[in-house]
Amino acid sequence: MNSGVARRRRTARDAALAGAVSEGLLGGPDTPLIGLLDVDGVLASVADLRAAFDSGGVAVQHTFAAKACALVPVMRLLAEAGMDCEVASRAELELALTAGFSPERLVFDSPAKTVEELGFALAYGIAVNVDNFEELARVEALLAGRPAVGPIGIRVNPQVGGGSVDATSTATATSKFGVALRDEGATEALVEAFARSPWLDRVHAHVGSLGCPLPLIAAGIAAAYELAEHVNMVLGRRQVTSLDIGGGLPVSFVDDEDGPTFADYVAELRTAVPGLFDGRYALVTEFGRALFAKSGTVASVVEYTKTTGGRRIAVTHAGAQILNRAMSMPDAWPLRVGTFDAKGRPKDGPTEPHDLAGPLCYAGDLTAVNRELPVLVPGDIVALYDTGAYSLSTHFSYNSLPRPPIHGYRTDPTGKVTFAPIRTAQTIREVVADSGAEHADALTGLLPAAD
Template identity: 55%
Template sequence: MTTTSAPLTRTDRRLLALTAAADRRLVDPMAGFVDLEGVREAVEDLTKAFAPLGRVQHTVAAKACGLAPLLRFLGELGIDAEVASPGETAVAEAAGLRGPRLVLDSPAKTIAELAHALAEGTAVNADSFQELARLDRLVGATPPRSVLGVRVNPQVGAGRIGDTSTATAGSKFGIPLRDHGNRGLLLESFAHRPWLTRLHVHVGSQGCPPELLAAGVAAVHELAEEINAEAGYRQVTSLDLGGGLPVDFTSDDPGPTYAGYVATLLARVPSLADGRYAFVTEFGRSLLAKSGFLVSAVEYTKFAGGRHIAVTHAGAQVAARTVLQPEHWPLRIGALDPGGRPKTGPEVPQDIAGPLCFAGDLLARQRPLPLLEPGDFVVAHDTGAYYFGAHYAYNTLPRPAVHGFTVSPRGDVGFTPIRRTQTLAELVADAGGEFLEAPPAG
């Protein structure tokens, strides 16, 4: 327990939570942790930064960490949800976010998904002209309860990571604005559908600088002005700005800030602050990454071919991007002693290996750390977005438990369950266990 008059920093809270988690044996053999106060601070930064834009509906991209208790917590802070599948929709609705508190985005929405969204009053961003034709049949002559819009690909180019850049010339997302004839077709689509009142843009996420995001927003704002001029009234009343603010994975610094991003937006399009449009945001990684971390026990160590190797339980099943594309998704790794305290001693290059049965299952390669031993722990920082929810079922490994935590001003740590460890019975069920008694085919 510590007593201090100064507010605890994110680093302070993390260190206290790590020792408390080790003391209470919550890492068995791996677990995720979410700093709930850190999430609250990120939400406060977001809402304060976007205040100059006036009417803003902030949503969290459910794909970033769509765990129901966390979505409920965010909902209580005033954050709605952006969903992109029936599963994400179901989880968000179970968490109390439904109807107008949801925005449905996906390039492959089924008729059933669209019908459910329209019945619930969920906002929908159509991803193609074909989807607009499908909406025509579903909407019919009755004015929809949902806010309906179109996702436009402004084709402003790629960021540093191609896989997360969604505004390239040949992206699968949205209607490509610069392709021959599409601008005119978009104007015509709005002219024939008075129930279309929103434009949506999402340029990309990690690796896309704020200036690239702002270029996409500028292109869609210009299109909205053109649509409204053609209509003779303000048909487009809101702009969905997407998300995608990148995160700094090399330090405790967050990276580009929301305030800095808004300043970039207003420098590019000053009229965004004139009150004529309402806005939607869909941030995920920037809201959650810095508030989460994964902790795994070190099960074994070995020395092979001149390399120190620590075998842990954190591999591609929880960190697929980091394992498969380490050049784009490196993580900071910390070494802890069995008490959950930072391990001391000379730093030695070590491979941090996961448990999966392929040689490349490495969380980090030749990372300088105090020499790890069985019973120690490793912590993977900045994993509050995507790492808890995007489980890779290789080797039928269970999804790990996730715990939220708070720390009192005196340093007392309280944990609350967000997800328990997946049981072996649940793994058997996922593997078709219910059909074991079925008669053999033929």
């Protein structure tokens, strides 16, 4: 396929890479590595999400998962675009507030919320999804008989099974998330919890993300819907008024096309859970990777090339320190690679099998293995596509490598590229400070004084 979306994505990305080189953002002595985010691509994903659900005739609060791109300028962009935000830690909550989200636009999910975090969220009316019965007891104690200011839900594990990637499947029989819905006595205990807590008004379910097919995701949402119906029937009142259906739309790492699309997702839900769209329940979504991944690029200068055991190796500055999720499971995240010359022009010519090595001092730091690429030489540029989710904001400080700069870009109809800084490069001095430099003498101070 070669849709207009794919063509625009490629054209804008190539222009951005060339522009980054010409403007000195990439390729200089202090700029061997950069992250780039296509602003128009992100906004187009938001529009596609809204369009898919707008035809449903149901009230929907669309949040994005902060963890997927926890960068304040990006979060501010989505806030201005009308998205709300799902957070999973106190720090993500503060990032969201800094980005301009008011408390009622936030949803707080985490399997390990502290009493202090719960108290903060409850005091400000931030929606909370409770993970387990022990956490629910904390909420009950904090409210002490008072009504809740914001929505409070309970997360269930529908136990519908896993997808092709274990680490991103959250509805398995033994998943750490939520109340296991099919365990003996779970439904009865949940009904009792709702009966005891009239402020408990939401059911939350999230089946997983990468590797989870749409029918599996829909099956999990159907289980949450059926629980809501059962609770309301048993209690004889409409206590559950909303369903948080999570996110998890898979992303294709094969080409520049979106697939499956948000429209595909909604069509699957209409078939599997038609009652979801009759207006009786408000919906909450929490998409992350699907909003950002296709709009991000990580680009690195090739520092060295060599041949070892007959294999050509290109050593770059892009490794697991910025691609930690992808490189922890390379079979699940088969990164696509683009090659460019030192001026940022697409590189062609004879090809050879290459390993693309990152800068970290461990053997598994490879972004591609035995990949057929144009022959790379020092100074060339390697671009890793579909890296707009997690990679740009989730840095791994292995070898004390500094966080690279991240820039957003837009392209006009003439192909002109305009950049804006998202995050400046971390300095070596900042890396040293983060390592505890201010306490340099603390441990030696515990030792006995010399005679």
